Amino acid sequence: MLNSNYTNGTSYQFHDKCCCDDKILNIVGVYPESKIEKVLQCPCPEDKNKWTEFFVSETVDIPxxxxxxxxxxxxxSCVDIISQRVIKTPLVNGYNSCNGYYIPGETIPNGECTNLTGKKLIIEGLLRQKIIYTAALGEQSVHSADFNIPFSVFIIIEKNTPLYQQFKITAYIEDIYACVLSERSVFKNTTIFIKASKIC
Known part of the structure; x- marks a missing residue:
């Protein structure tokens, strides 16, 4: 079993099963749902909304x-966070409503209920993966191939966050789907949840 380093030296070893072409595929690295729920119940009110979800979709070729x-x-699969930084971003301008009240730009959400504050936390990382497979040979020997896929995501943070602010970044793999596309290629889709907490 592969040790997955999610939080600077802490190893998690989890198994989950997923269905691929009516076959059971063993998945190593998926974090239990109950653990993610616990993370969302953060005792620090200013950190409760600092999270994002995204997926890494890829087709990889066997060497x-x-x-x-x-x-x-x-x-x-495991996630390694390689960098983080706070950046300045544009703000939405406010406007006067029809009844004369000024609506500040930071209170105007988009369709996902996200409000722009002028600051974002940019997070870069690597999705590290090992695919273990049987070869299309008479003896059906077992082989593996390693792949590292980079990603970059952001989390909107408070407007008064200084550019030097550091965060504890914790990544969780929610789901992995994989299937064989051809004798040389594999399709994979990995759903990742990332939580950021301020370091005082």
Whole structure:
């Protein structure tokens, strides 16, 4: 089993099952739902909304020196956070409503109920993965291929956050889907949840 380093030296080892072409595929690295719920119940009110969810969708090719794929046996995944920074972003201008009241721009949400504050936390990381598969050979030997996929996401933070502010970034893999597209390629989709907490 692969050790997944999510929070600077703490190892989590979890198994989950997912269905792929009517076969059970073993997935290593998915965080239990109950743990994510606990993270959302943060005792610090100013940190409760500092999270984002996104997915990394990819098609990866088996390296040329490896044999063709017959079937996927297991997928190991973990997230490494490699950088973070606070940036300034544009603000939405306010306007006067029809009854004469001024509506400040930071109180105007978009369709996802997100309000722009003029500050964002940019987070960059790597999705590290190992695909273990049986080869399309007579002896059906087991092989593996490693892939590192970069990503960049943001979390909207308070307007008074200084540019030097550091955060504890915790990443959780919610779900992994994988299937064989051809004898040399695999489709994968990984759903990731990221939580940020201010470091005092």
């Amino acid at each position: 040329s020196q490896k044999p063709n794929i017959e079937d996927i046996v297991e997928v190991h």
